[in-house]
Amino acid sequence: MAEVSLTSVEKYYGKFKAVHGIDLQIEDGEFVVLVGPSGCGKSTTLRMIAGLENISGGEVTIGDRVVNDLPPRERNISMVFQNYALYPHMTVRENLGFSLKIANQPESAIDKAVDEAAHILGLDELMDRRPGELSGGQRQRVAMGRAIVRHPDVYLFDEPLSNLDAKLRTQMRVEIKKLHKKVGNTIIYVTHDQVEAMTLADRIVLMKDGHIIQAGTPLELFDAPVDTFVATFIGSPPMNLLNAKISGPSMVLEDGAQLPVPTDAKDLVRDGQDVVLGFRADSLSPVGHGIEETGLKAEVELDVQLTEPLGTETLLFVDFGGKEVQAKMHNPRHVAVGETLTFQLQIDKCHLFDASSGRAIRN
Amino acid sequence: MRMRRLPEWLVLLLPAIIVTAAVVLIPLLFSLYSSFTPYKLTRPSTLWIWIGTLNYEKILADWNFWSAFGRTILFLTVVLNLELLLGLGIALVINRITWGQRALRTIIMFPMMFSPILVGFQFKFIFNDNIGLVNNTLQSLGISDAALPWLVDAKLAMFSIMFAEIWMSTSIFAILILAGLYAIPRDPLEAAEVDGCTAWQKFRHITLPFLMPFIFIAMTIRSLDVARAYDIVQIMTGGGPARRTELLWTLMSRTGYVDARMGLANAMGYVSIILSIIFTVYFFRKLSAARNELGMGG
Numbered sequence: 019m020a021e022v023s024l025t026s027v028e029k030y031y032g033k034f035k036a037v038h039g040i041d042l043q044i045e046d047g048e049f050v051v052l053v054g055p056s057g058c059g060k061s062t063t064l065r066m067i068a069g070l071e072n073i074s075g076g077e078v079t080i081g082d083r084v085v086n087d088l089p090p091r092e093r094n095i096s097m098v099f100q101n102y103a104l105y106p107h108m109t110v111r112e113n114l115g116f117s118l119k120i121a122n123q124p125e126s127a128i129d130k131a132v133d134e135a136a137h138i139l140g141l142d143e144l145m146d147r148r149p150g151e152l153s154g155g156q157r158q159r160v161a162m163g164r165a166i167v168r169h170p171d172v173y174l175f176d177e178p179l180s181n182l183d184a185k186l187r188t189q190m191r192v193e194i195k196k197l198h199k200k201v202g203n204t205i206i207y208v209t210h211d212q213v214e215a216m217t218l219a220d221r222i223v224l225m226k227d228g229h230i231i232q233a234g235t236p237l238e239l240f241d242a243p244v245d246t247f248v249a250t251f252i253g254s255p256p257m258n259l260l261n262a263k264i265s266g267p268s269m270v271l272e273d274g275a276q277l278p279v280p281t282d283a284k285d286l287v288r289d290g291q292d293v294v295l296g297f298r299a300d301s302l303s304p305v306g307h308g309i310e311e312t313g314l315k316a317e318v319e320l321d322v323q324l325t326e327p328l329g330t331e332t333l334l335f336v337d338f339g340g341k342e343v344q345a346k347m348h349n350p351r352h353v354a355v356g357e358t359l360t361f362q363l364q365i366d367k368c369h370l371f372d373a374s375s376g377r378a379i380r381n
Numbered sequence: 382m383r384m385r386r387l388p389e390w391l392v393l394l395l396p397a398i399i400v401t402a403a404v405v406l407i408p409l410l411f412s413l414y415s416s417f418t419p420y421k422l423t424r425p426s427t428l429w430i431w432i433g434t435l436n437y438e439k440i441l442a443d444w445n446f447w448s449a450f451g452r453t454i455l456f457l458t459v460v461l462n463l464e465l466l467l468g469l470g471i472a473l474v475i476n477r478i479t480w481g482q483r484a485l486r487t488i489i490m491f492p493m494m495f496s497p498i499l500v501g502f503q504f505k506f507i508f509n510d511n512i513g514l515v516n517n518t519l520q521s522l523g524i525s526d527a528a529l530p531w532l533v534d535a536k537l538a539m540f541s542i543m544f545a546e547i548w549m550s551t552s553i554f555a556i557l558i559l560a561g562l563y564a565i566p567r568d569p570l571e572a573a574e575v576d577g578c579t580a581w582q583k584f585r586h587i588t589l590p591f592l593m594p595f596i597f598i599a600m601t602i603r604s605l606d607v608a609r610a611y612d613i614v615q616i617m618t619g620g621g622p623a624r625r626t627e628l629l630w631t632l633m634s635r636t637g638y639v640d641a642r643m644g645l646a647n648a649m650g651y652v653s654i655i656l657s658i659i660f661t662v663y664f665f666r667k668l669s670a671a672r673n674e675l676g677m678g679g
């Protein structure tokens with residue numbers, strides 16, 4: 019059991035700075051998910067916590083020990099590598115049991131732990147194969163299994179589900195959550211997939227270019243993104259963003275349409291300010307097909323360009339404010355392309371960002 | 382008149398076939414045939430007397446042959462194992478060094494650049510009991526006051542020859558193992574570190590299995606090489622004194638060229654080839670097993 023803390027952690031690869039002074043306190047037993055676009059330094063951060071990459075600056079502590087200079091084996095961690103890193107000369111069974119064998123566990127305990135992990139991950143049939151004889155998804159599950167046979171202080175998962183099919187991925191997500199409930203260890207989990215991030219995390223840490231942009235609960239990131247990057251990264255479909263200019267009590271969109279300024283933001287904007295208006299597809303629905311909300315609303319007539327029926331709801335692509343945006347239709351009926359509908363926009367659910375800095379306008 | 386034309390592939394291969402036949406196949410058949418005759422270089426007519434397997438029967442009952450055979454196996458075993466250990470050690474050290482690695486890599490190749498004959502002369506001098514470097518050093522350091530008979534005493538002479546052989550060829554192991562070290566992927570090593578391995582456990586469970594194919598390649602090459610050890614031994618001791626360092630090839634060359642009993646020598650050659658074949662087959666088996674284990678086979 020251990021908390022993990024990163025204080026001004028930096029990483030240089032030669033002259034290139036991959037991680038810029040990251041500060042992050044992770045509670046004992048917390049499930050933290052690192053997300054961010056490719057190349058933003060997620061793996062590098064994880065590998066520094068694991069001790070596989072030396073730390074160029076700052077301090078990493080696990081429990082009450084500063085681990086900067088400890089080798090990986092003294093950090094009591096287990097890790098799923100992004101590229102699996104299986105032992106090619108060992109069978110699946112030997113791969114899974116290797117760490118326990120090294121720790122001098124008795125044969126019977128190893129077999130029990132290995133069989134249990136194999137069962138959870140659906141590897142029972144493959145135990146005597148070597149990694150070379152497995153598919154990508156199977157290898158990834160072995161990598162996962164190798165990490166979960168142990169119960170170390172901290173689990174480090176680097177995109178452990180990226181190569182699984184959708185069904186297996188959902189299944190594994192549940193298993194990981196169960197494992198966390200049962201063992202209660204600290205987990206640091208890297209993923210590209212914001213659905214994984216939203217569903218698994220106690221706290222999401224969103225990174226970009228080696229910086230932490232925002233850290234918070236999934237709902238905090240979803241409901242109160244600090245800037246346009248977070249707004250478009252978290253949530254599916256991504257938040258719609260429209261350029262607008264403040265003009266008295268209204269916002270003028272690029273095509274000249276006028277909307278009232280959201281109540282919360284009224285006192286925070288000045289006349290003539292360039293802003294970005296952000297709203298999620300849920301906040302724009304055909305009248306009678308939305309979620310009833312209190313607060314300011316506006317009605318607009320829009321042409322439907324494209325429809326994506328998803329069953330319980332339909333995504334509508336419409337032209338709005340000079341851009342294509344996505345709207346959501348609950349209790350859907352058939353909508354023909356080209357049809358004009360009256361949409362209701364939940365103004366008070368909208369986000370305003372400063373156009374030049376991209377930062378959210380919020381107090 | 383129509384010329385019958387040979388198929389094109391045969392025409393193209395013909396020069397190679399003719400050359401191979403002339404330099405390999407015919408001498409091979411000829412030597413095989415002569416091993417069934419009492420052929421003496423001094424009396425060419427003996428080549429035409431067929432004596433069946435008499436030469437082979439003689440060899441099988443010949444104590445000198447079998448002790449040379451046994452000594453060759455001993456020589457092979459000691460030399461290969463020591464070269465492996467030393468080569469592995471050197472490769473691991475060089476792999477660790479970050480500065481001057483290229484220069485060192487070149488330096489360890491130096492012994493291989495000398496002719497074995499010269500190496501033989503060099504060590505013959507070093508181990509000479511009167512003027513040799515070793516005895517002089519031992520004496521001036523006061524470690525020993527008697528002149529040790531390095532090239533005369535049976536055990537010391539074998540040791541000296543092995544020393545020369547190892548000095549000359551350890552770098553083959555070192556270079557091949559170094560190539561193996563460069564080829565090891567980083568991931569499994571990192572995984573092993575996270576899984577709790579100490580440096581030794583990492584070496585034992587990850588590095589070594591990855592090196593095995595390279596080690597067996599080196600073993601195969603060197604076993605063939607050492608099994609026909611001749612030049613160094615011939616220069617340093619000539620197989621003597623009194624056959625104390627006689628190996629298969631010194632025995633064979635003496636039988637063939639000094640005693641001129643070529644038929645008998647050829648028969649010896651065919652018996653001792655078995656040794657090389659056994660070693661080669663053994664190491665090749667091990668090689669493909671090691672490759673299979675790493676998923677490289679197929």
Ligand SMILES: Nc1ncnc2c1ncn2[C@@H]1O[C@H](COP(=O)(O)OP(=O)(O)OP(=O)(O)O)[C@@H](O)[C@H]1O
Binds near residue numbers: 056057060061063
């Ligand atoms: N060994 C290295 N040498 C030099 N630069 C590196 C090295 N490893 C990573 N980088 C750089 O550091 C940055 C961060 O890499 P990192 O692997 O942490 O990204 P990531 O967030 O894990 O991306 P992905 O989601 O694609 O796995 C990248 O720009 C990458 O090019």
Ligand SMILES: [Mg+2]
Binds near residue numbers: 100
């Ligand atoms: Mg990565």
